[in-house]
Amino acid sequence: MFHRLTRTPALFLGVLLLGGLTACDPEGLHSAEHAGPFPHESPSDAADVSLDQALSDYRVRLPEGVEDITYGARKALDGYPFNAQFSLPCDGVPAFVRDNRLVSAGKKTPDEVLTDVMDAGFTPGAGPAYTRAKGTKLPNVVAAVFERPGACRVFLGA
Template identity: 80%
Template structure:
């Protein structure tokens, strides 16, 4: 006949095993699945193409000195969702806008970048909004820019 093991020693062994597993994988069981294979890939967005490929496909050129770059791009999905954010000197925004054929769209934050803006701690509709100029053969791209501490944070989406 089988004998029941005392509950306390079993619980103690279980806690030790769980602690050992956590020490071997401090980011959790699926941490490798969350780590993106592409440089600059956002931890909250997935990408199945590199940043360079996504920029090329959407006809976007990053400005010199762009910092804090983060993006997501899923070419495999219908519509090819793409978002990009980065910081740059505010005096470079007009040249960036012109080079990427964006036009002013007032202050209404485009839906394509709304979530990223809120997640970054900015107030929607408080920054300048942009959209790809009509008549270009480039894919639709929208954006918004916000100033913080003397730098501008640009958010682009498609």
């Protein structure tokens, strides 16, 4: 009986503390750390530039009708890393590739997007890969495209 009395106050105190933490942070612990200032910013990739600015800097044009856009871009880091992913109808992929002066790079998923591809649950090498055509004087960009029911998922990286 003595053990039961000492556990009850500890359990009550634990419930009180948990309730207090939930009331102070209803979105979950550290939720503000993942909220970025830019629309479409990926929760896993920080950005210090907007998506429009990054697309402009890398001279990438997204077609009308893209959905589920997420991106990360860090001008403050050496090399200005940029990555984006989005969905579009698969019949729009050839125009996207052409408009952005991308050429086929086989099936090997480019290293610049490999982690994002695997994190999204796709099998590396299961979709076509693209790279910016040589001699275009445009910033180097790579892409990998994966078909899924109803749409294609495109992963961009630089």
